[in-house]
Amino acid sequence: MHDLRRIEQFLYDEANLLDQPDLDSWIALYTEDGSYWMPVAVDQADPINHVSLFYDDRVMMEVRRRNFVHPRAASKDHPVRCSHIIGNVRLQGSRDNGDLVVTSNFQALVFYRNEQRAFGGRYEHHLVPSGDSYRIRHKKVTLINCDAPQKSLTIYL
């Protein structure tokens, strides 16, 4: 159970960086081959042969964090404030490469353009043990309404 407590603490810390939002520190949590995926379909098999809402590797994360604070990105003129709650954290086992597979439920309130929106769904993290903590090899965010029409979402959840 000690491991699970550490894992939960890591997930809360990660969510806190998105609440800020502090994308520079958040991206540093990812391994060099790390990726972030938000499918657009229920039970979507993969991010390559099907379109997704997000599928960023470190290259796109590096572009995105620079764009996020760029003074000429008009969609970023409006502040984004988030509040994440994570629960039902479960250690599901490990992958062949030793990565821990952790699933959890999340709810995130996002305030943007004078509107408060509620997102909810399931996280799947592939975590690489690293010293006292972890790094993220892969994070999959499955929204319960992933296949509904979406408004602009300019922040990772």
Next chain:
Amino acid sequence: MPYTEEELANLVEPNRLHRKIYTDPDIFELEMERIWGSAWIFIGHESQVPAPGDFFTTNINHRIPVVMSRDRTGKVHVLHNRCAHKGAKLVDTTCGNARAFRCCYHGWTYNNDGTILKIPNEGGYDNTGFDLKDPMNNMQKVANCESYRGFVFATLDPHAPDLKTWLGGAIDCFDNLCDRAPGGEVEVAGGVLRYEHDCNWKFFLENLNDTMHPMVTHQSVVQAAQEYIATLPADAVKQRSEAEIIPPFGASYEVFENSGITGFKYGHHYDGGKTSIHADYSVQPEYWEAMVKAYGEERTREILSFNTHNTLYYPSLTIKTAVQNIRIVRPIAVDKCVVETWSFRLKDAPPEMLQRTLLYSRLINSSSSMVGPDDLEAYMRMQAGLQSTGDDWVEMYRQYGRDRDLGDRVVGGGTSDLDMRTQYAAWKNYMTRAYGTAEVGSHA
């Protein structure tokens, strides 16, 4: 009626548009009736209903539900999605396969071509004057439905010209899209993105060939990509090639000017032709080989050198031939619409071609991309700003007087407002029913 035809005509001048066309709910309702109720509206692609019994549901405008259905003989129909009995929407899932359409309320059941199959306990209609043979007991067909190379269009106007006449010279872009497949056909693949836009539907269309905005609206993402690329060591080939998808969106005024805009009757237009911002995407070797095998080298070069950026089929569809994705717009209210992005597989092309298309759809057209949200931000600000009473007019003067009329098409500079003038000539003709009186029969 809130507007006379003369008043509607006065909202569109050769170089100016009245702000009410974007903000007035009465204008919106008239657009739904006269533009969306007359034009050919894109419904779907035949590859979405490959087998008998397959169906796909959508709306033909902001509210009228229709179903595209393949019947037992293989014929594709577009039917009003309404039970002939009490009016319930018959099919309420997006797609699937059904032996018949059965109403959830009283069980009236229809064949896949819309004809009535079974009315339960029909003896109750004996000697009542109700005619069981009345064709009004079928699901009703839309006024007309035709397809071109698998792209299915429908119209609610029985007097609409045939689809090919309506497409005019813009039909070349459908040919080019399909000819880019070694197998000569395309099919829908890889899912759909649905993007909710809190703005009038016309802002999205106006942006397609608006080549004066990318270097401003998309400056941030282009610079972010360039700044990142500058940090890469020389051997970071993979990272560099991935990040280099983005900078073409910041192409110069000169590049866009040289790509040109071509406009057609009924409001269609495209930018590019000889060249476009997509022209420099590299050709994958296995794809090139498959194309040469299918068409020969000369024809392959000809197909791949026709490079359009966006082609609009006014008012519902825009396609990117060189990228193989399309976007469909559906209005909802005067200040609300949904834009869908679909991707296509080129038949007999290597799988990397579809993967490239999907990458493009995600990076450029997703509601979470770094391109689409900045476009939408501009549309929403126009929706808000045009509530201002400080000035009733929006201009579209760029390069006015320099458009060249070639008979079946009008061509002009890539940074001109030719696209706007083309769209609004059509808007005015539809709204004042001038197409009807002048050449396509009465719309009355």
